Amino acid sequence: MPEAAPPRTDSTPAKAPAKTPARAGTLTRTxxxxxxxxxxxxxxxxxxxxxxxxxxxxxxxxxxxxxxxxxxxxxxxxxxxxxxxxxxxxxxxxxxxxxxxxxxxxxxxxxxxxxxxxxxxxxxxxxxxxxxxxxxxxxxxxxxxxxxxxxxxxxxxxxxxxxxxxxxxxxxxxxxxxxxxxxxxxxxxxxxxxxxxxxxxxxxxxxxxxxxxxxxxxxxxAVRPPRTGRLDVLGAVLGTAAMTALVYGLMETDRHPWGSARTVGTLAAAVLLGLAFLAWEARFASAPIVRLGVLRARTAWVASLVVTLIGASMLVGFYFCSLHLQNVLHYGPLAAGAAFLPFCAGTMAGSMIAGRLTARYGSRTVLTGGLLLAGLGMLWFGGLGVDSGYLEAFVGPSVVASVGVGICMVANTSMGTSGVDPREAGLVSGLLNAGRQCGGSIGLAVLSTLAVAATRHASAAGDTPLAALAAGYDRAFVVTAALLGVAALIAVVFVPGRAAAARR
Known part of the structure; x- marks a missing residue:
């Protein structure tokens, strides 16, 4: 996306993207x-x-x-x-x-x-x-x-x-x-x-x-758009169709089981369209909508992968917390909304301290710590039951999970956007936003299915309807905690430490 190009603060010269000389020039002027x-x-x-x-x-x-x-x-x-x-x-x-x-x-x-x-x-x-x-x-x-x-x-x-x-x-x-x-x-x-x-x-x-x-x-x-700019029509159609098919197929799993012909066909179409999109962008597009070379930077692809898992965890957490409050604890709309105040406060607190922590300890340590803290909060939510009170069973995990979410969101976004050529700013921001959104859709579809299965199993075992619902929600929270644990492992393995980052 063309806009102001801030001065680089490191000593590494910016490299223009390959295969797009015309676009690079217009972006520089813009x-x-x-x-x-x-x-x-x-x-x-x-x-x-x-x-x-x-x-x-x-x-x-x-x-x-x-x-x-x-x-x-x-x-x-x-x-x-x-x-x-x-x-x-x-x-x-x-x-x-x-x-x-x-x-x-x-x-x-x-x-x-x-x-x-x-x-x-x-x-x-x-x-x-x-x-x-x-x-x-x-x-x-x-x-x-x-x-x-x-x-x-x-x-x-x-x-x-x-x-x-x-x-x-x-x-x-x-x-x-x-x-x-x-x-x-x-x-x-x-x-x-x-x-x-x-x-x-x-x-x-x-x-x-x-x-x-x-x-x-x-x-x-008000900057005049570059006259030489052009839309990669086929790439846009393939990319949009692939993401739409993926999101649609996952959202419909509550009505059409994972093994149904409709779900399998829709997800298979999403995969084929995605492969066609990647092939077109890599080999044939003269002005690709996504320059795949940007993913050679470790921070870009790691941040995109981690934010996908964070997006899944956040959406699933809000969704099942809301269901538990209304369907199990019988909160009304006003009470259920007010119950999320600790989560709002914790997220703000985590986001406010994340920058100082990153400056002192580095992205890898802070990102990993934030992910583990968020995972601990989700695991704590996994103990909610029919008789769980708000103060003793909801406020605690809300604060722990939200502080962790605030920390890891800031640390991951800062890492993913560091060292990015201004000409690649739009691409990287698009990838991070797409990862978070698609992660939420995938996570909600998969964990809703797991929650329903756990509820049915609890009902068959003789649990009351409310207890069975709570068991399904608890299963979703536990798996969400596992997803955040996987994200923390990715951060430990692939995010460069402070010494390595300083040498780049």
Missing amino acids: AGAASAGTGGRSGLVLLTVCLCQLMVTLDASIVNIALPAMGEALGFADGALPWVVNAYALAFGGLLLLGGRIADLAGHRRALLAGLVLFGLASVLGGFARTPAQLVSARAGQGVAAAVLAPISLTLIMVTFAEGPARARAVGIWSMVTAGGSALGVLLGGLLTDLLDWRWVLFVNIPIVLVGVLLAGRSIP
């Missing part, structure tokens, strides 16, 4: 223009992108607690209500890479404003929906807008702040917003649904969009 226009407005840039990222992450979770009210008001058919969530996730996950490339061609300011306006319009239409189809379509529109906004937000940080303490602080704040947005979404969704109406979980985006448009107009320089 970056210089953006740098001149940004000037001292870096604080406003950070505020703008964090506001956009907050809205994107809020809307991934804000509707969860409002789903029963939506279903009752609009008359959703059995099994159709999850599409209020799935439509957003499908459009968002499927179009992330394409959204980043479109921003390359349109320019950051134009793409950011277009994404904000589309998000606002979709929110208005969803808030006034009178049928299930209208609401699901509006949620899909929000997902399309999110696929444009999410890659831009991190890219603007990477190209506005020079690598070093300034960028580390900015990434820390952005990561705090990303990690805390989902927890805040559950809280806000409960408050709005209980105190006002479910429609306000969509209308709440309107003031955010208005403020975002005003800030973007003042802070993001």
Whole structure:
């Protein structure tokens, strides 16, 4: 994504991407223009992108607690209500890479404003929906807008702040917003649904969009997109189709079992489309939408893999915590939302200290520690039962898991964006966002299946319906803890230590 190219702070000269000389030149010229226009407005840039990222992450979770009210008001058919969530996730996950490339061609300011306006319009239409189809379509529109906004937000940080303490602080704040947005979404969704109406979980985006448009107009320089830029149409189609098929196939496993012809066929199509996409990008595309050579950098592919596991763990944790509070402990929307306050506070605390810890102990130590702490919290959640009280059984794991999530999100994002050529900023941010989103979809699909299986097993063993539900949720939490353990092992093995990083 073209924007301001900050001065490099290391002694290693930047290498232009292979096979893309025309694009590299236009990016360099665009970056210089953006740098001149940004000037001292870096604080406003950070505020703008964090506001956009907050809205994107809020809307991934804000509707969860409002789903029963939506279903009752609009008359959703059995099994159709999850599409209020799935439509957003499908459009968002499927179009992330394409959204980043479109921003390359349109320019950051134009793409950011277009994404904000589309998000606002979709929110208005969803808030006034009178049928299930209208609401699901509006949620899909929000997902399309999110696929444009999410890659831009991190890219603007990477190209506005020079690598070093300034960028580390900015990434820390952005990561705090990303990690805390989902927890805040559950809280806000409960408050709005209980105190006002479910429609306000969509209308709440309107003031955010208005403020975002005003800030973007003042802070993001209007840089003319490069005339030589072109869209890799076939690569965009293959990449979008592969991600859409993957996300769709996984989301439908609650209705079509893993071994069914429909699920196997959809996932097989996703694999074939993905292989075709990789082959086209590597061998034939003259201006690839994803330059695969960027993954030769260890930090890029390790960060993408780790954030996929973090994304799976975060979404699964919020989802099953919400279900346990409402279905087992019988909390109402307001109480269930308020129950996530410790998680919000812990995430913010972890994000705030992550930068200082990384500067002192290095990325590998801090990332590993954060992942293990988050895994410990999820394992603690695995002990929730029918008689578990909120204070003694929910607050403790919420604080431990959330502090760990805040730490590892900041450490992983900082590691993944370090040493990145400004011309690759959009690509790396797109990969990190796509990894987190697809990780959440994969994790939710797989662990929902495991939870249902555990619930059925507990029921067959004679447990009460509530106890069987709790057993299924506990299984999901334990497996989530295992995923975070795997991520910690990857960090230990592949993330370079401080001495090795200093020599690079």
